[in-house]
Amino acid sequence: MQYLNPDNTHSVKEALDLTSKRWKIDKQIYDLHLGKRDDVTDSAVIVDGVTFHIPMLSREGLYVLWKCLWPECHNCCDRQGRLPLTVDDIHTIAKKMGYESRSTFIRNETVISSWQEHEAFANIITNLSMLSLKRKQNEREEDDGTPIPCRFLDEKGYCGIHPDKPGVCWLYPFASWLEADSNGRAVVHATFQLTGDCPGFYLNSALEDMMPVLKEYSKKIYDYNMATCRTSRENYSSISMVDLKKDYSQELPENKNRSSNQAMN
Numbered sequence: 001m002q003y004l005n006p007d008n009t010h011s012v013k014e015a016l017d018l019t020s021k022r023w024k025i026d027k028q029i030y031d032l033h034l035g036k037r038d039d040v041t042d043s044a045v046i047v048d049g050v051t052f053h054i055p056m057l058s059r060e061g062l063y064v065l066w067k068c069l070w071p072e073c074h075n076c077c078d079r080q081g082r083l084p085l086t087v088d089d090i091h092t093i094a095k096k097m098g099y100e101s102r103s104t105f106i107r108n109e110t111v112i113s114s115w116q117e118h119e120a121f122a123n124i125i126t127n128l129s130m131l132s133l134k135r136k137q138n139e140r141e142e143d144d145g146t147p148i149p150c151r152f153l154d155e156k157g158y159c160g161i162h163p164d165k166p167g168v169c170w171l172y173p174f175a176s177w178l179e180a181d182s183n184g185r186a187v188v189h190a191t192f193q194l195t196g197d198c199p200g201f202y203l204n205s206a207l208e209d210m211m212p213v214l215k216e217y218s219k220k221i222y223d224y225n226m227a228t229c230r231t232s233r234e235n236y237s238s239i240s241m242v243d244l245k246k247d248y249s250q251e252l253p254e255n256k257n258r259s260s261n262q263a264m265n
C-alpha cells in the first residue's frame with residue numbers, strides 16, 4: 001500500500017532531506033514516505049465516530065505513530081502548501097482581521113485553490129476547489145501547492161491569528177475524507193499526510209501510545225468535515241468524489257439508452 005502518488009516522489013524527498021538536516025528520521029519512516037515499503041497494512045481504529053487508518057509495518061510489527069514537536073518544530077507553517085477555508089473559517093477569520101464585509105475579506109485575503117486527494121487507505125478520489133487564505137500578501141493562484149512560509153507565523157513559531165486559524169491547520173498531519181458505509185451513511189475517515197515536512201512520526205509496537213492524540217483530534221476532524229459539507233452546500237466550494245469501488249459504466253448515456261430500449265422491447 002502506497003501513501004504517495006509517484007509524481008510527487010521528488011518533492012517529498014526534497015522535503016524529507018530538508019527535514020533530516022535538523023531532525024532524525026528513521027529509515028523505515030523515510031522509505032514509507034517515498035512509497036518504498038511493500039509491507040504496509042491498515043490498522044483501523046474508530047474513535048468518537050472517526051475511523052483512523054494507522055499504518056503498520058508488518059515486517060517489523062511496528063505502528064507508525066505521531067506526536068507534535070511544537071514549539072521546537074513549526075514546519076507545517078514554514079512550508080505551507082495551501083490554506084483552504086470553510087464557510088466557518090471565512091466568517092471567523094474575517095472578523096479576526098477586522099473585516100466587516102465578508103465579500104471584501106474574500107476579495108483581499110483569499111485565492112482559489114484546486115487540487116485532488118487520494119488517500120492510501122481510501123476508496124475515494126476527491127476533487128476540490130475552495131477559497132484559500134493567502135499565505136503571503138501577494139499570493140497568486142499559480143502559487144497554490146507550492147510550500148511557502150505562512151505570513152501569520154512569527155519568529156518564535158506562534159500563529160498571529162490563533163486560535164482563529166483555519167480549520168485545516170488544526171488537523172495536520174491528518175488528512176480526512178467522507179466515505180459511505182454498507183448502509184449508505186457517510187463515515188468520516190482520517191490518515192496521515194506524508195509530505196516529508198513533519199519530523200513527528202515515530203515507530204512503536206503499541207498503538208495505545210497514540211490513543212490520547214486520536215481522542216483529541218477526532219472531534220476536530222469530525223467538525224471540519226461537517227464544516228466542509230456546509231461550505232459546499234452554501235456554494236463556497238466545489239467538491240466531487242469518485243468511488244473506486246463503484247461501477248460507473250451503467251451510468252454512461254449509451255448504457256442508459258440501451259437499458260431504456262430493452263425495457264421498451
